[in-house]
Amino acid sequence: MTNASSFELFPSKISRHGNDQIEIEWSDAHKRMYGIRQLRDACPCATCRELRMSPRPTNLLTILKAEEIAPLLIVGMNPVGRYAYSIEFSDGHSSGIYTLDYLRELGRETPV
Numbered sequence: 081m082t083n084a085s086s087f088e089l090f091p092s093k094i095s096r097h098g099n100d101q102i103e104i105e106w107s108d109a110h111k112r113m114y115g116i117r118q119l120r121d122a123c124p125c126a127t128c129r130e131l132r133m134s135p136r137p138t139n140l141l142t143i144l145k146a147e148e149i150a151p152l153l154i155v156g157m158n159p160v161g162r163y164a165y166s167i168e169f170s171d172g173h174s175s176g177i178y179t180l181d182y183l184r185e186l187g188r189e190t191p192v
């Protein structure tokens with residue numbers, strides 16, 4: 081375990097892993113795997129936060145929108161300043177700003 085403070089952590093490499101995952105290699109050599117759907121569901125923008133807090137309909141016959149059926153892809157990941165990334169998804173959503181601290185918490189550690 082390193083004791084580096086979080087602001088020194090940054091992704092040194094981001095690579096696509098299959099169709100539905102990305103892998104981020106961090107500056108401290110930790111690697112984490114991220115499901116694209118997981119990242120989308122964790123979107124920190126105000127709209128998505130509100131959606132997550134609103135009560136879910138219990139109707140099981142939920143009709144899925146076309147963009148929810150199509151495989152979700154990451155179209156782009158762009159650095160925002162030195163502390164965050166904005167992620168653009170194939171469903172057209174790109175307003176989430178993922179801070180590096182937040183990204184670091186998401187995903188799951190993979191063996192180096």
Ligand SMILES: [Zn+2]
Nearest residue numbers: 123125128176
């Ligand atoms: Zn969002």
